[in-house]
Amino acid sequence: MRLFASVPQLKTPAVPDEAREMARHPPAPHRDDAVFLPHVDAAALDVFARARDPRDPFELRDLWLGRVEHALGADALRPGLAERWRSARPLRTVDAEEVLGSRATVRMVKELFNWFFRDDLYGALRERSDVILSGGSVSEEVWGLPGALKQCVRYALDRDWYGYSDSRGRAAARSAVAGYENARIEEGGYDESEVAITMGGTAAISSLADLILTGPYGRPNDSGSRPPVLCAIPNYPPLVETSARRHPVRLVPLPSSGGRVSLAPLIEAIRPDTPMVLLQTAGNPTGAAVAEDELAALIRAAAPSCVVVLDECHEWLGPERRRSAARRSPHVVRVSSLSKAWSAPGLKVGWILADRRLVDEYHEYASTAFGGPPSFFYTVVEVLARMERWMAEGLVEPGAAECAEFEAGYRLRPDGLRAAYRSYRLERRAREESLRVVRAAAVAGLEDLPARVVPPLYSINATVQFPSFDDSYLCFRRLLHDTGVSVFPGVLTFCLGGGPVRVTTSRPWDDLALAFSRLGPGTSA
Template sequence: MRRPSRSSTAAPAFAPSARSQVPPFTVMSILGRVAELRAAGHDVVSLCAGEPGGGAPPAVDAAAAAVHASGRALTYTPALGLPQLRAAVAGHYRRWYGLDVRPEQVAITTGSSGAFMLGFLAAFSPGDRVLLPRPGYPAYRNILAALGVEVADVDVDAGTRYQPTVAHLEAALAEGPVAGLVLASPANPTGTMVSADELAELARWCEEHGVRLVSDEIYHGIVHTDGQGPGACAWRTSRTALVVSSFSKYWGMPGWRLGWMLMPDDLAAAVDGLAGSVALCPPAAAQEAAVHAFTEESYAFCAEQAGGFTATRGVVLAALPRLAWADAAPADGAFYLWARLAPGMLAEFGSAVGYCAALLEEAGVALTPGDDFDAVHGPESVRLSFAAGSDAVHEALERIAAWHAARGLA
């Protein structure tokens, strides 16, 4: 029997894939509105993005200028990065953590986002169940969901300093098989950290239960409490963990799009095979320049920048009584403050989205509403980034306090 032919006038039924239906990152939408307001002549202070204001170390900038001034062609690099940069990253782990890391265990990636994509592809299969602390960075969830991985929230709160515990993991395991845990310390959006002992306990639990630990360590070095060093590295305890880091935060290089991953030996071949197809290679010029991020001069520059973040954090914490926000996370590291809006603010604006929109339009200050980071409690919370530096933060805090007073919200 012949099938009926389609009408030549019928439009084909095209639609986006189900896996692509992830929400946009609100920060990017807010940055777009900030750009519009500034283009229209408005003075806006943006504290919504985690972009360090100090820029790259001078030695990195100089190296990049020399690369481009040379006039030579920039060609593809090896898929996992330039050998000299992989060796420099390995040396960094000896310097900061006393760890013996082989250069071939390092994968240079297109930002930490590239590392998460490659790592998740290599470590997890569709249908696997991966644990994410909530509140947490939304891109973890969105990448995993796009790959067909089931995301299971671990609801953390002030009682455990917004970090998961073994008790959380045991409870999650009782509800079904667990393939992975994504842990960030310092965390976005809370800035909270796990201690070396706490990380070791979590890493051991993961190994014992066949759970792949993905340790996000991109804010290491930006630490505001004594005794933490640059932060605890998961490879001190478990070489089955996948460790992700980046040049974007401590080195102040977000737009250079360079990150890296420490690859467990069992994943190295898979990551290598995927890397050549997913991104071909990281940016060549950025890689050549980034080797100079590990000089004595660059370490000193970055330490000074991190000290500035610590000082600015103190200013933000001191201003909390004037802002009348509640339940602020302790912000041990990174450059974020996570806090809950007062009941009167929620009554006035309905949610953190409404509050942040009014603050931007009326006072010219951009903050991030908490919805992206926590679908349950986020609509009542805001994230303030103090990465833009002391002057911007001082100005923003004054504007927020004045706006609260004018609105009767103080």
């Protein structure tokens, strides 16, 4: 049995002329100076002030939703929650620092996140959801896995490669990932001992939080206190919640402007005994990225005993850049997955890069907690990493040397590898080009609405603020009711003030065009 015995079938998504025409109109230059800052506004403070027990996240969730139901008036879905809000009265004074440092805040946002998907969008409101722009991932039916990687899945199935394996992943796959990452970072030098294959980004960060915060890093300091983990916001609720279940957490709002995130507040918040920092290197939902010089300053500011966890999953579909050597520091862990950049969230596959000692500790943790990652996808990871490395190095056509990188059991032939690499390069380039065009067209289409758009520099999401809404969950509910278009409330990324919502641009163009036509007259509260 031979890998790449046949030429992979090409899948190059076509971009409609309408989208290409809209993409030719770039964002207005003045918007680059606008600052986006997740913050806690007076309305959010009012929710905490009215709670009988501000430590109860479920009461806080119900008050937040009750306020939304009250504002919907005759269109309210749950009058009991609306009445609960109307009957509540302010009981105390609350400030933003209290909210940002509260365990209940993190759980409240996670429960709102659960409610959004379980009870609203795919629950009671499912029939209203005609156009879903709130998913946060690439439409895999339009921009799916390249044909060469699909062949790897079929090959693994035919070889019955789904047995037990090393809890860090197969050595060949880890070695391939190390080579790929060395091609993207200054002063490379990763080897397989510094790589572990994981079950996607969310599971990886949950495992890391458990490993780090229940071990020596999370122990009380000399005074007996437990200094908080610093979680930069905006952020993804499951990642913050998984840290807060194990250790005190403080949310740190980071401003962004012109596609760049400022790390100054996070650097200022770091203490000598801070156990862990959680940071997305490209923001969700803004698409703004950290600058390498500021990231290096953050890593230097963190003590060697502080683990800096970098969620790099959204750092794609933007300007190419070399990662700084600071990301290779012994107390840094980098997390990647196939969910976004390769349109495969359902495969639950990714990897971490870390110091060898931490990877060894992770091996013990993984072998105890869940055994190991899915061995079925090791060939996918190996081939993907090798071909991505070749592309980063500018390789046009693989030869005998590249063929020799794979073990003899694959029975690869140079002609088969050349055909697979050729198709992979074509698909990857066509995919990224079409996603960039659609993203630019979507931003232009949103700009034509009565809305303020934060143009993303990376990833597939855009942050939108409709001027009629000062509550993001109310914006979601009202737009869905009036237009059938679903957006993602900013509160679900810890934007606890104002009405910013997230729109995922990597959807079929027909869906985006339909959404724009409907949202025009349907954006008032």
